[in-house]
Amino acid sequence: MWAKSPVRTANRAGVTVISTGVRGCRALSSSASRAQINKVVPSADVAVAAVRSGATLLSGGFGLCGLPNTLISALLRRPDVRDITAVSNNAGLAQSGLGKLLASGQVTKMIASYVGENKVFEDLYLSGQIELELTPQGTLAERCRAGGAGVPAFYTPAAVGTVIQSGDLPVRFGPDGSVVKTSEPRESRTFDGREYLLERAIKGDVAFVRAHKADALGNCVFRYTARNFNVVMAKAAAVTIVEAEHVVPVGSIAPDDVHLPGIYVTHVVQATEPTEIERKTEAVAESAPALAGPRERIVRRAAREFRNGMYVNLGIGMPMLAPAFVPAGVEVQLQSENGILGLGPYPQPGTADADVINAGKETVTLLPGAAVFGSDESFAMIRAGKVDMSILGAMQVSMYGDLANWMLPGKVKGMGGAMDLVANPEQTRVVVTMEHVDRKGNPKIVAECAFPVTGRRCVSRIITDYGVFDVDGEHGLTLVEIAPGLDVATVLAATGAPVTVAADLAEM
Structure with missing residues (x-):
C-alpha cells in the first residue's frame, strides 16, 4: 500500500x-x-x-x-x-x-x-x-x-x-x-x-x-x-x-x-543507526578450559566425520564446535547458510565485525579464499546438493531417520534452514549430534517422532554421548560404536527403538 x-x-x-x-x-x-x-x-x-x-x-x-x-x-x-x-x-x-x-x-x-x-x-x-x-x-x-x-x-x-x-x-x-x-x-x-x-x-x-x-x-x-x-x-x-x-x-x-x-x-x-551484534563471540585463550563431559565426546566424534576436501554445513549448537577438533591433515570448507563459504574461527578479542556472523548470529572470521553471497545463492547450493554433509542438532530422531529439531509444545523457534538442509539426503549426508536422553531421562532416539518433523528419512548417522548409530530408512538402527565405560545393555535400555548391534562393534 x-x-x-x-x-x-x-x-x-x-x-x-x-x-x-x-x-x-x-x-x-x-x-x-x-x-x-x-x-x-x-x-x-x-x-x-x-x-x-x-x-x-x-x-x-x-x-x-x-x-x-x-x-x-x-x-x-x-x-x-x-x-x-x-x-x-x-x-x-x-x-x-x-x-x-x-x-x-x-x-x-x-x-x-x-x-x-x-x-x-x-x-x-x-x-x-x-x-x-x-x-x-x-x-x-x-x-x-x-x-x-x-x-x-x-x-x-x-x-x-x-x-x-x-x-x-x-x-x-x-x-x-x-x-x-x-x-x-x-x-x-x-x-x-x-x-x-x-x-x-x-x-x-x-x-x-x-x-x-x-x-x-x-x-x-x-x-x-x-x-x-x-x-x-x-x-x-x-x-x-x-x-x-x-x-x-x-x-x-x-x-x-x-x-x-x-x-x-x-x-x-x-543510515543513521548502527548495525548491532546479537552474539559477540570471541576466541577463547588457549589456557582456558576445553569443552568437557558428554558434549566433548560428541563433538570430538563428530569431527571424525570430516573428509579432506568436503564442503560442510554446521547447525547451531554443538555442531559449530566440531571444527576445533578436525584431525590434522584434513581440510574442509565450512558453509554457513547466511552466506559464507570458507567460515573461519571466532575472532580474537577486540576484532569482532558486526557484518561477519555465522548462522547462529555469532561473530566469526573468514578464511583466506572465502566467498560471501546472498541467502538465495546459499540455499541454491544447498538445494542442489553441492554441500557434501550437514551436521545438525536434534530433539528427536526416529529409527528410520526422521528428524525433529525445530518445535516443542508451547515453544516456537522456527525451522530456520534445517528443512532445506535435509531435503536432499541422497547428495548431502545428514549427521545428527545430540545427547542420548533429554533432561528428564527420556530417549531422544525413538521409534516415531512425537514432535513436528523437519524431514523424513533424511538422517544417515546419529552421534550421541552413548554411541554412534547408523540409520537405514528401510531397516532401522545399527549401533556401530559404543562409548567407553558403557555396555550394550545400558545403551539399548536408553534407546526408545529397536537397535541391531554391529558384529564388529567398536569403541567410540
Whole structure:
C-alpha cells in the first residue's frame, strides 16, 4: 500500500519528468539526462512518509546483521501505519529491528523462518495477537527471489512430509491457546522420482534494505554477510528504500562491484543507526578450559566425520564446535547458510565485525579464499546438493531417520534452514549430534517422532554421548560404536527403538 502522487518537473532540456514515487524519475523523452536521476532523499522520515496501513513490508537482515534499523525506526515514528504484513527471515530482538514494530502493534502478520530469541514475537504469536506464516529459510529466500524475477511459483524438495505440506502448521492461535487458523496445504508433484512442493512467490509493497554503499542512481554494495536477504527483498518490492552507511557519488562504485543495480531501488537515505551484534563471540585463550563431559565426546566424534576436501554445513549448537577438533591433515570448507563459504574461527578479542556472523548470529572470521553471497545463492547450493554433509542438532530422531529439531509444545523457534538442509539426503549426508536422553531421562532416539518433523528419512548417522548409530530408512538402527565405560545393555535400555548391534562393534 503505497501512495502514488505524480510530481511534474522540468529537466534542463525542458522535458517534463514524472516521478510517481514508485520507480523514481521516468523521462517522457530519451533526451533526458541521466544526471536528473537522483534517488537520494533527505531523511528516512521523508522516505517512509507514503507507507500506508495494510502494506506488505519486506525487510532485509539476518538476526541483527544488515538490519535497516534507520528505516524501521522511522516507521515506528508513524504509529498511524498499522496492519503491516512483515516478511523477513526473523524479527530481530524485542527492542531491535522488526521487534520494535511488533511491540508497537504495527505488525499484525509475520512471514518468517525463525522466531529465535525474540520473546515478544513468540508471546504475541502463541497468545493469538499476530499471525505467523513459518516458512523454511531457503524457501523464503527463493519465494522472494521469484517475486523479483517475475516467476509466480516454483517447486522445491524442502518440507516434503512435514506440516508445511499437510497444512497443519498453526498460523494463528486463539486467546485460549486453541488453533483458529492453519496454513494452506501445498500442492505436490513428482519429478524424476522425487516429490516436490509448490510454493508461491512473494512480492511486497515496500522493501527496507541496508547497504554498505549506495549512489544517487541506487546502485548498492553490501558488506560480507550483511548481504543476506537484502538483495532478494530489494528486488521483490514495488518500492525499495535503501539506507546506506555511505552515500557516494555516481561513478565511485565500479560496475563489477555493484551487488544491486539501481533499477531495483526507489529511494536512498543516509543510515543513521548502527548495525548491532546479537552474539559477540570471541576466541577463547588457549589456557582456558576445553569443552568437557558428554558434549566433548560428541563433538570430538563428530569431527571424525570430516573428509579432506568436503564442503560442510554446521547447525547451531554443538555442531559449530566440531571444527576445533578436525584431525590434522584434513581440510574442509565450512558453509554457513547466511552466506559464507570458507567460515573461519571466532575472532580474537577486540576484532569482532558486526557484518561477519555465522548462522547462529555469532561473530566469526573468514578464511583466506572465502566467498560471501546472498541467502538465495546459499540455499541454491544447498538445494542442489553441492554441500557434501550437514551436521545438525536434534530433539528427536526416529529409527528410520526422521528428524525433529525445530518445535516443542508451547515453544516456537522456527525451522530456520534445517528443512532445506535435509531435503536432499541422497547428495548431502545428514549427521545428527545430540545427547542420548533429554533432561528428564527420556530417549531422544525413538521409534516415531512425537514432535513436528523437519524431514523424513533424511538422517544417515546419529552421534550421541552413548554411541554412534547408523540409520537405514528401510531397516532401522545399527549401533556401530559404543562409548567407553558403557555396555550394550545400558545403551539399548536408553534407546526408545529397536537397535541391531554391529558384529564388529567398536569403541567410540
